[in-house]
Amino acid sequence: MLKTRLLLAATCLAFAASALAHSPEEDAVEYRQGLMTVIGWNFGPLGAMVKGKKAFDATAFALHADRIANLSDQVVEGFPKGSDKGAHTDAKAALWANFDDFSEKAKAFNTEAKALAEVAKTKDEAKSKAQFKKVAEACKACHEKYKND
Amino acid sequence: MLKTRLLLAATCLAFAASALAHSPEEDAVEYRQGLMTVIGWNFGPLGAMVKGKKAFDATAFALHADRIANLSDQVVEGFPKGSDKGAHTDAKAALWANFDDFSEKAKAFNTEAKALAEVAKTKDEAKSKAQFKKVAEACKACHEKYKND
Numbered sequence: 001m002l003k004t005r006l007l008l009a010a011t012c013l014a015f016a017a018s019a020l021a022h023s024p025e026e027d028a029v030e031y032r033q034g035l036m037t038v039i040g041w042n043f044g045p046l047g048a049m050v051k052g053k054k055a056f057d058a059t060a061f062a063l064h065a066d067r068i069a070n071l072s073d074q075v076v077e078g079f080p081k082g083s084d085k086g087a088h089t090d091a092k093a094a095l096w097a098n099f100d101d102f103s104e105k106a107k108a109f110n111t112e113a114k115a116l117a118e119v120a121k122t123k124d125e126a127k128s129k130a131q132f133k134k135v136a137e138a139c140k141a142c143h144e145k146y147k148n149d
Numbered sequence: 150m151l152k153t154r155l156l157l158a159a160t161c162l163a164f165a166a167s168a169l170a171h172s173p174e175e176d177a178v179e180y181r182q183g184l185m186t187v188i189g190w191n192f193g194p195l196g197a198m199v200k201g202k203k204a205f206d207a208t209a210f211a212l213h214a215d216r217i218a219n220l221s222d223q224v225v226e227g228f229p230k231g232s233d234k235g236a237h238t239d240a241k242a243a244l245w246a247n248f249d250d251f252s253e254k255a256k257a258f259n260t261e262a263k264a265l266a267e268v269a270k271t272k273d274e275a276k277s278k279a280q281f282k283k284v285a286e287a288c289k290a291c292h293e294k295y296k297n298d
Contacts (some may be wrong), residue, residue, distance in 0.1 A: 031190040034183030038223070041180040070219050076186070 025083040032078025033090070035071060038078040042067045043087045046134075058123035065128070068135070069117035076103055095146040102146055109138040173284070174232040181227030183241070191216045196285075199278045207272035215276070216241040218266035223258040225252055236251060244295040251295055 022030070042064040048054035049061060064088045083089070084096045112135045119131045171179070192211040197203040198210060232238070233245045244251045261284045268280045 025188070030186055034186030034190075035178055037183030038187055041176070041223075042185075067223065068220070069217070071187075074190075074216065122242075 002064075003071045012081065015092070015146075021070050026086055028078055028080050028083040029086055029089045032075070032083075033088075035074055035078055039071050042071070043139075046132055050132050056129075058125065060118075061128055062117070062120040065113075065117045065120035065132075069113045072113040073104045075109065092146050092148055095122055102142065103143070105138070105142040109135070109142060112138045159261075172190075174229070175235055176237055177227055177229050177232040178188035178238045180246050181224070181232075183254075184223055184227055188217055188220050191220070195281055199281050205274050205278075207269075207274065207277075210277055211266070211269040211272065214262075214266045218262045224255045224258065239294040239297045241297055247295075251291065254287070254291040254294070258284070258291060261287045 008015070045054065045060060048066050049056050058141075079091070079095070079099075079102070084091060084093070112131070116131045116135050118126045121130075193207060194203065195213050195217075198205050228240070228244070228248075228251070233240060233242070261280070265277070265280045265284050269277050271277075
């Protein structure tokens with residue numbers, strides 16, 4: 001039984017390895033793009049509620065805000081040294097030339113996203129929507145300067 | 150100032166929209182693949198510690214385990230109706246034919262991942278590693294049946 005379990009675990013580790021099958025730098029590009037997609041997936045319903053395209057649902061708002069806050073912790077590690085290469089990165093050269101400024105902007109996003117998760121817990125619609133806009137501005141501040149469309 | 154902020158927010162919502170620029174079904178495929186990549190990114194260091202390729206670091210172990218637990222909440226929503234189409238999905242036809250079984254397996258992964266996050270908080274190395282293997286088995290149980298490599 002133990003042997004079977006170890007075998008299963010080994011096979012599954014191979015799965016995980018094949019999911020990240022490239023160089024560490026290419027893995028980082030794939031990781032950070034995946035992370036942005038997952039953030040965007042959760043950002044979508046919040047944006048729709050803020051723009052009035054969807055009715056405000058305090059529980060759903062808080063759920064997605066909490067996820068974004070957690071995901072926002074994971075941004076900077078997706079930009080290790082050497083991951084500026086490769087055809088499919090969307091990071092501008094300016095990001096690597098201004099890494100401290102990039103890190104500060106990522107930190108600002110993290111801070112605003114955590115604040116959004118806290119505000120959303122109170123279920124206050126106006127405050128939640130106002131704080132969402134601060135998160136959106138923090139996205140934009142970084143993307144505009146450091147991300148190709 | 151308010152006007153500027155609203156403008157900024159609108160622009161940023163457009164960013165989010167362009168990140169998810171396809172049909173809802175294609176967005177779902179991109180989302181679930183991104184999610185798997187982010188899970189894999191966090192799974193990697195745990196696997197390395199369990200296999201002894203990296204020294205056990207209880208704090209790092211708990212951090213990645215906690216992230217995986219949170220991410221594991223988000224799996225099933227990546228498989229909405231209609232997202233079985235498209236050239237680049239890795240989901241087997243069997244997944245859609247056995248959706249209840251798939252959902253149960255995803256739920257089992259969720260349960261084992263939550264348990265891992267709890268065990269990892271205790272910083273008990275042996276128990277953490279043992280529970281990691283259960284998570285890995287839960288990955289495998291689902292991937293083997295429902296995911297093309």
